[in-house]
Amino acid sequence: MKPNIEHVKKLVYETDDLYVKMIDWPYEEGIICYFTTLVDGGELNKQLALLKRQAEAKTQNWAISAASSSYPYTDDKLQNLLSLGETALIFPQANIIVAINLKKEQARTTDEPENEHVITGSHEGFIENKDTNIALIRKRLLRADFVVKNIYTGNKNSDIVTYAYIATVTDPQLVENIDKKLSAVSSDEFFTPGQLIEYVEEHTWSPFPQLLVTERPDRVASNLLEGRIVLLMDNSPTAVIGPVTLFSFFQTPDDFNSRTLVGSFYRLLRIFSLITAIFLPAFYVSVVSFHSEILPIEISKQVKLAINEIPYRPFLEAILLEVFIELIREASMRLPTPIGQTIAIVGGLVVGDAIVSAGLVSNLMVIVVAMTAISSFVIPSAEMNMTIRILRFPFMLGAALFGFFGMVIGLLLLFIHLLNLRSLGRPYLSPVIPFDFTRFKDIFVRLPFLRFLRSTKKKGVRE
Amino acid sequence: MRIQKGIIIVILTLLLSGCWDETQYKDLTIVPLVGIEGEEGDITTMFAFPTFQNGKIEYSSSQGKGVSTRAARSDANHQTMEALDMAHLEVILMSADLAKTDFAPSLDMFFRTPRNRITSYIAIVEGEMGTYFNPPGNLKSEISYYYPELLRTVVLYSFGANFTLQDAMKTMFDPGIDLALPYLRINEETGIPKVVGSGLFSKQRYTGVTLSSSESISAVIMADKLNKYARITFEWEAKNTQITVNVMRVKKKWTIGTDTITASYHLDVAVEEYAPHNLHEKKNREEAAAFLKTSFKEHFDAVIKKSQEAESDILGFGRKVRAFHQELWNKGDWQQTYANIPIQVEVDVRLKLTNIAE
Secondary structure, three states: OOOOHHHHHHHOOOOOOEEEEEEOOOOOOEEEEEEOOOEOHHHHHHHHHHHHHHHHOOOOOOOOEOOEEEEEOOHHHHHHHHHOOOEEEEEOOOOEEEEEOOEOOOOOOOOOOOOOOOOOOOOOOOOOOHHHHHHHHHHHHOOOOEEEEEEEEOOOOOEEEEEEEEOOOOOHHHHHHHHHHHHOOOOOOOOOHHHHHHHHOOOOOOOOOOOEEEOOHHHHHHHHHOOOEEEEEOOOOOEEEEOOOHHHHHOOHHHHHOOHHHHHHHHHHHHHHHHHHHHHHHHHHHHHHOOHHHOOHHHHHHHHHHHOOOOOOHHHHHHHHHHHHHHHHHHHHOOOHHHHHHHHHHHHHHHHHHHHHOOOOOHHHHHHHHHHHHHHHHOOOHHHHHHHHHHHHHHHHHHHHHOHHHHHHHHHHHHHHHHHOEEOOEEOOOOOOOOOHHHHHHHHOOOOHHHHHHHHHHHOOOO | OHHHHHHHHHHHHHHHOOOOOOOOHHHEEEOOEEEEEEEOOEEEEEEEEEEEEOOEEEEEEEEEEEOOHHHHHHHHHOOOOOEEEHHHOOEEEEEHHHHOOOOHHHHHHHHHOOOOOOOOEEEEEOOOHHHHHOOOOOOOOOHHHHHHHHHHHHHHOOOOOOOEHHHHHHHHOOOOOOOEEEEEEEOOOOOOEEEEEEEEEEOOEEEEEEEEHHHHHHHHHHOOOOOOOOEEEEEEHHHOEEEEEEEEEEEEEEEEOOOOEEEEEEEEEEEEEEOOOOOOOHHHHHHHHHHHHHHHHHHHHHHHHHHHHOOOOOOOHHHHHHHHOHHHHOOOOHHHHHHHOOEEEEEEEEEEEOOOOO
């Protein structure tokens, strides 16, 4: 059946934002159709004039231009092109579609991402348009070996996942591995990077993020240079970086913009915050329910005074307050800023004070939980920060059951898990285990950049 | 099905087990001070501890009797609100009468439990233990604060050394060295407990002989166990003045012969107080050094004399003898040998600091 206007309308279930008209063309009549909501009409007119001139000149590939291409006509192809926002020019006699790609851009500006502020350095951030995002990366790399590959997932060939890497730096096996994994994905409803990550990562049930998520092009570019692969999706400002190690989550671009000593101090502080965020409440519970002998005599009286009249076990006390803090966090996160701040003040100050004077929780516990909460927010990655906050509950349970012994058992299990963890096939605890001294040095302190460059020259590119 | 079974087993294990060792801190009474008196088989133990009520710290004490220290503690436990916990013990006071008997088993309790501190100080008191727990004078502080701070000062100013529970027991059971513990007495004028010197032990018993406080410092200097300060004041009668020196460094050299011991000391001292103020002149310095030399020798000789009378080798000559001079060691009981062997003391003093800015 030859396509006509009625047929085209039926194909898109007679939606009202479809523009479909007959159009005069040299040699034969055509049908032009596009979604008015997705296509820029003014630009389209210019493109049509260009194509018409080419058609009149009777060149062989008159339909090919910078923004157009031609396909044999099928109903599926037409539906696909329309839904991707392209303009379809149908020639029923020749049975071809000329597709013109002139999407109307609905993009916000490339502002700095809300949750990844830096003090000095680039303030650009990814937006919901993938092409812009790739442009932001390319602008920073400016080299021919930066490769962008598209993979179509889903049955309708409409969802595109892009992965990018630097060909001369990245391990080809890694690229092949990613390609295989992404090609195997088949899902029609595939919207968020979170879903994408679940397809790519190996340990879905692990609490630890195995891929780094960022909205900063400078972070992506520096990771690419270190031999990692970046996954991008259309309509999402989030880039997914892998393979990563546990320690990648504790570094920020700010480290490299600050002085060596200062950067090192804050890097160490972050590692310390990791320890307090996981273990502090468990340590407190252990001490007051099992190992009070380790308290120095001077503080022991104050501790005793604080907890003497608390009706609950320290474990319940800790759970109560931890849950309370999580509630405040969760409540204030999605509220508009002014209300969020009010909640934080009411929750943190007013209720925190009242809960102590009511005798439900000791004031030491408030200090411990507050310190823990602050430590967990120091960790630069939002995902790792969540993980750490979840992790302290099992440790508290272990501490409440067996004291330090319980904590050690928990730590043992944690290490067994971390040692088994792989991020895209690479060990998660590298370079600590397996040990690599040249890279190990750079984890806990930030070494001067120049010296660092010299060492990489000798050892090859670091990963 | 297997998974369900597994989950049930895990939950049951968690609910039915665990918390064996739990000792909730809020259910314990921390005891910083213990007093032991009586004799083996009939021990009276006194405990001083803070109590916590309505957000206030108050101090209380409790007493128990029993055949051993542990039995006495159990007895005291029945008269105390919360369980008495020795994990924060700071000071053990022992009556001189108990110290004169075979008292080591009475201290066994403090070693038996791993959570107990063994770095608590141990000291001897003269007379009834009760008066030290309720001193007649006004301490202006609580006894459970007073004694630990007092004994910390003793260490800081080198009035005594090595009298933590751990060191004391180690020293006591070492055949080559004897123990000296701080000796407390109630000051008759003020009614406040005071460290009056060190009680000398021979083997595992207190001899009843005490060194005065200046002799105690001398003993610490002779054993080269100085802490931050070791101040000693001499009356310089020839010049009609006093001189106070702080010993900064001690070099000791013990030469042990077959039937005599020579202990030579080289002391570096700083002058802390000297009213004539003329030590910047070399002549005066030499004069002062010569005076200090004889004064120190007098003090040191007194220490040796007293310890020999008490058959108490507090300086530990026996260790060196045991290690390098077997023929002397094997002569018989070391404490007897020590009491009878002539010991020559030689002192050399060097004024390192005069604390005068010219």
